[in-house]
Structure formats: structure tokens, C-alpha cells
Amino acid sequence: MSRRIIGMVLLYLWVSLPHVAWAKDPRITDVIVTNTRDDLILYFRVEGCFTTELEQAIMNGIPTTFTFLVALNQVRNFWKDKNLAEMEIRHTVKFNNLKDEFVITRSENGGNPIVAKSFSEAKRIMAEVENLSVIGLDKLDRNHLYQVRIKAELKKITLPLYLHYAFRFFLFLWDFETDWYATDFIY
DSSP states (O other), X not given: OHHHHHHHHHHHHHHHHHHHHHHTSOEEEEEEEEEOSSEXXXXXXXXXXXXXXXXXHHHTTOOEEEEEEEEEEEOOTTXXXXXXXXXXXXXXXXXXXXXXXXXXXXXXXTTOEEEESSHHHHHHHHHEEEEEEEEEGGGSOTTOEEEEEEEEEEOOOOOSTTHHHHSHHHHGXXXXXXXXXXXXXXX
16 A cells, blocks of 8 residues: 555656746747737747846846847748748846846837836846837738747856856856747738
């Protein structure tokens, strides 16, 4: 009887623990592909990207940049997919300790600074891409299959002056990269 219980507990742990570990990995979520009268528009967010170490680095004033890669392809049978658009978007946050505020710049908004008073608001702004114009609808053919692919990266943190050399062994702890997220749609 005790072997059966131990076996069931081990089976439960074997089945459930990989899902718990997987849930902590950064991932692209809440993807919406829509359009205006003239453009194909994309909304998405990345979750699980703020580790404790990364949050501490941001709170210590280290500028941190997320890079989002977006690709649009026309899916073609028996041929290689046709690449229609590729974009690289950057969101950068820097904590201003004197003013107790976070300054976020987003490349898709022309780099205009956004000021957030709370860290939770700054994290939300950093992790969301809203109203991103991917391509003009005049460049898409009606009734064809298309695929949008999205990836988020944080490769390295640039430290001021020569601190980068002193802390280079710890910088890799803040790196993350999501898997490519792909969604298909017919226009």
C-alpha cells in the first residue's frame, strides 16, 4: 500500500512540476491582429519577463531594454513563404531615483518618453505593444493566408562606465528570450 502511495506522489510530481517550471518562462500572450481602414494593426504583451534580479537592476537605475521582433509572411503552398514585413521594436526603462519615477521610451511611438509613477505601471508599459502598424492593407491580397510571428528578447544590460566589466558574470542572469509566437489569419 505504501509503495502505491509513493508511486502516485512521484507520478503527480513528475506530471505537475514541468508545468510549474514552464509557467515561469517569458512568453508572448494576448495577441490581437486587427486592422484599421488603411493598416494591419497588432497588439500583444510579454509575460514572465521580470525576474527579481531584473527588477532590482531597474530599481538601481540600470537602463533596461526589451526588444520585440515582428515578422509578417504570406503563407504559400508549395513555395517558400513570402516575407512582407520585419520590425524591431525597443522599449527602454530607466528609474530616476531623485524624482522617484520611471521613464519609458518606446520606439514605435517615436521615442517620446512616458513617465510612470509606480513600478507596476512601468512594467505594464514595458511589456505591452499596442496599436502597432505592421503594413498597409494595400500591400495585402484578399483571401490569402498570412502569418504574424513575434518574439521578445532581453539580451544584455548596458551598465554605466566600467561597471560592465566588474559585473559581466552576473549579467547573463537577466537575459531572456521567448519562443517565436505565430498566429495565422486570412485577410
